[in-house]
Amino acid sequence: MQPRQREEEIWEEQIKKERQFEELERLFAKTKRAQEHVLHLFQDAWQGNRSQQRLGLIEETMTEEWQKRKKQMYAVDDTLKESRRAHQRAQFASRGAKTHAKD
Template sequence: MQPRQREGEKWAEQIKKERQFEELEHLFSKAKRAQENVLHLFHEAWQGNRSQQRLGLVEDIMTEEWQQRKKQLYAMDEVLQEARRAHRQEAFAAKGAGTDATD
């Protein structure tokens, strides 16, 4: 396989990963809005002191789940950024090797 073809495939894979990451960000935003909507509807359905207690419990659980998902999202972002850095370093090294070979 030629170096340019491999580089093209790496870029295609990187773009695919970035699109998946953007899709995840979009889904997390939708999930956060849905969470807020559920909490609002729950509050309207249960009035009084017990509703406040239950609402607080539901909110705590949903917030904890949201934070876990957010950590996963950040971890995935770090992996993508590291892959970008590695690709840039490889491209720079390849350019340097090509320049040295022509001297």
């Protein structure tokens, strides 16, 4: 083999390796973008699921709080009703005592 021909073969081999390397870099970049896309989709799905879970927890907490407040309101309402009845009984008793006193 002549030195010039050997040198050309070495350059051709070098160019071939560089093209393969460039192709690998391109494929690597494409794979990296695909991986980032998958991770982004996974993150969106996870956050979506997580946000749904959070909304569910918030809704559950709000329902529990509403039930507690409702029970408190009923208890206060019952107390007020009983207080009104006691006041009416007292008024009726005092009216009855006044009419009995006049008789």
